[in-house]
Amino acid sequence: xxxxxxxxxxxxxxxxxxxxxxxxxxxxxxxxxxxxxxxxxxxxxxxxxxxxxxxxxxxxxxxxxxxxxxxxxxxxxxxxxxxxxxxxxxxxxxxxxxxxxxxxxxxxxxxxxxxx
Amino acid sequence: xxxxxxxxxxxxxxxxxxxxxxxxxxxxxxxxxxxxxxxxxxxxxxxxxxxxxxxxxxxxxxxxxxxxxxxxxxxxxxxxxxxxxxxxxxxxxxxxxxxxxxxxxxxxxxxxx
Numbered sequence: 001x002x003x004x005x006x007x008x009x010x011x012x013x014x015x016x017x018x019x020x021x022x023x024x025x026x027x028x029x030x031x032x033x034x035x036x037x038x039x040x041x042x043x044x045x046x047x048x049x050x051x052x053x054x055x056x057x058x059x060x061x062x063x064x065x066x067x068x069x070x071x072x073x074x075x076x077x078x079x080x081x082x083x084x085x086x087x088x089x090x091x092x093x094x095x096x097x098x099x100x101x102x103x104x105x106x107x108x109x110x111x112x113x114x115x116x
Numbered sequence: 117x118x119x120x121x122x123x124x125x126x127x128x129x130x131x132x133x134x135x136x137x138x139x140x141x142x143x144x145x146x147x148x149x150x151x152x153x154x155x156x157x158x159x160x161x162x163x164x165x166x167x168x169x170x171x172x173x174x175x176x177x178x179x180x181x182x183x184x185x186x187x188x189x190x191x192x193x194x195x196x197x198x199x200x201x202x203x204x205x206x207x208x209x210x211x212x213x214x215x216x217x218x219x220x221x222x223x224x225x226x227x228x229x
Contacts, residue, residue, distance in 0.1 A: 044209065044220055044221070044222050044223045045158075045160075045166065045209055045211070045220040045223075046220070047216075047217055047218040047219065047220070050216075050218075059216045059217075061217045062217065095165055095166075100213070101154065101156075101171075101213035101218075102156040102168055102171035102211070102213060103156075103158075103166070103168060104168045104171075104177055106165035106166055106167075107165065108164075108165060109165060
């Protein structure tokens with residue numbers, strides 16, 4: 001059974017940093033691209049970033065480019081999102097999702113709140 | 117960026133009746149390599165992550181009931197629920213994966229009439 005379990009969310013002040021993790025199981029992690037998608041409270045879905053299976057390539061939404069870094073550890077079956085210079089508008093539930101195009105598996109999400 | 121616009125924003129349909137949600141992209145999402153449209157549909161129930169229903173505009177994900185169908189090409193797409201069930205009350209999103217930044221429609225809230 002495919003499972004994606006996010007962690008690392010929490011409350012942080014503007015300008016602060018957080019590192020999200022997504023532990024994957026039930027599939028060959030190193031064979032699949034992975035993505036982060038976020039959802040602000042009461043709002044729609046926003047793609048944040050994707051990374052290739054080998055970590056050789058990654059893409060970012062303009063809204064996070066230069067502040068967020070996606071990475072992965074295939075030996076640990078774990079996806080990461082390093083978030084720096086956080087802003088109030090980054091407040092959202094962050095979902096880890098399998099693959100880069102359509103997402104047939106999602107984690108339950110981790111809430112990031114940026115507030116002073 | 118490709119802008120995805122869904123219509124309507126909300127929809128109320130009686131149980132057993134047909135529900136139709138539209139999605140329009142600001143440019144074609146036809147992937148020339150396989151002549152398929154890079155368009156997916158998701159259903160999101162409150163407090164849950166999205167669930168994939170359809171990809172390549174019309175391919176139903178494994179395990180998804182056949183009352184869900186997707187159609188369209190180029191820039192205009194439709195998700196149809198042939199006979200609405202109570203568990204279909206949710207917000208539905210279209211999603212283009214043709215080019216980054218990948219983008220979603222604003223969502224359509226489906227309720228029971």
